[in-house]
Amino acid sequence: xxxxxxxxxxxxxxxxxxxxxxxxxxxxxxxxxxxxxxxxxxxxxxxxxxxxxxxxxxxxxxxxxxxxxxxxxxxxxxxxxxxxxxxxxxxxxxxxxxxxxxxxxxxxxxxxxxxxxxxxxxxxxxxxxxxxxxxxxxxxxxxxxxxxxxxxxxxxxxxxxxxxxxxxxxxxxxxxxxxxxxxxxxxxxxxxxxxxxxxxxxxxxxxxxxxxxxxxxxxxxxxxxxxxxxxxxxxxxxxxxxxxxx
Numbered sequence: 001x002x003x004x005x006x007x008x009x010x011x012x013x014x015x016x017x018x019x020x021x022x023x024x025x026x027x028x029x030x031x032x033x034x035x036x037x038x039x040x041x042x043x044x045x046x047x048x049x050x051x052x053x054x055x056x057x058x059x060x061x062x063x064x065x066x067x068x069x070x071x072x073x074x075x076x077x078x079x080x081x082x083x084x085x086x087x088x089x090x091x092x093x094x095x096x097x098x099x100x101x102x103x104x105x106x107x108x109x110x111x112x113x114x115x116x117x118x119x120x121x122x123x124x125x126x127x128x129x130x131x132x133x134x135x136x137x138x139x140x141x142x143x144x145x146x147x148x149x150x151x152x153x154x155x156x157x158x159x160x161x162x163x164x165x166x167x168x169x170x171x172x173x174x175x176x177x178x179x180x181x182x183x184x185x186x187x188x189x190x191x192x193x194x195x196x197x198x199x200x201x202x203x204x205x206x207x208x209x210x211x212x213x214x215x216x217x218x219x220x221x222x223x224x225x226x227x228x229x230x231x232x233x234x235x236x237x238x239x240x241x242x243x244x245x246x
Contacts, residue, residue: 009047013039013189014081014088014246021085021191024108036189037110040164043187045114048090048241052115053183073235075099081244087193088246090114090239091186093179100229101176101205108191109167111158111177116184118158120165122172123150126220147208148223150174155217158186174205174223204228 016039020032045051074097078090093099093116103125111120126149153172157180158165167173177186194200205223 086191
């Protein structure tokens with residue numbers, strides 16, 4: 001059963017996100033971010049009226065958000081709220097689904113697993129002007145477009161017992177998210193929201209040459225910007241939880 005403070009909890013998360021991200025360069029940003037992280041860590045699936053789903057597709061999940069012949073999308077999104085400074089919603093991944101490697105230009109982000117297990121690989125883009133730049137790997141020969149150097153910082157599993165996964169404009173800003181051992185869902189906060197008109201479009205990448213198995217991290221890798229994978233698309237579902245007014 002949901003906890004008695006269910007509505008106040010998700011409402012408090014939204015209000016703290018508004019306070020935190022309205023002044024991301026202000027002197028109190030670090031303290032506000034820590035408070036938001038603490039609140040987000042308390043959120044559970046039942047607080048949002050969500051229950052773990054089985055491995056089989058949910059009837060009717062495709063809906064209007066899935067134009068691909070009625071196929072159930074591998075990933076769905078539940079919109080909760082959005083302001084000029086942040087957006088908040090829930091991503092639901094079917095068993096084995098993957099949100100491909102992508103970036104968040106100039107954005108902060110927080111991700112809290114609600115159910116299931118996610119494997120998240122986090123990377124930093126290496127500035128083109130960085131010293132001692134190595135040559136691209138042989139796999140880059142003949143590929144269209146420029147290659148991007150990146151630092152693979154971590155590849156970890158997250159569960160509802162894990163603290164939120166954080167990203168900033170300069171740290172862990174690129175990540176790939178995989179559902180492992182069954183379906184999974186996570187609460188997602190991005191600040192500010194994606195907005196192509198203001199230079200915050202989402203770019204997808206693939207590894208040209210990954211680190212050898214068992215290699216220590218962090219480790220430099222090479223990426224190539226690509227269109228979204230043909231087997232990835234995101235559908236939409238209604239948010240069933242408490243109403244939120246940020």
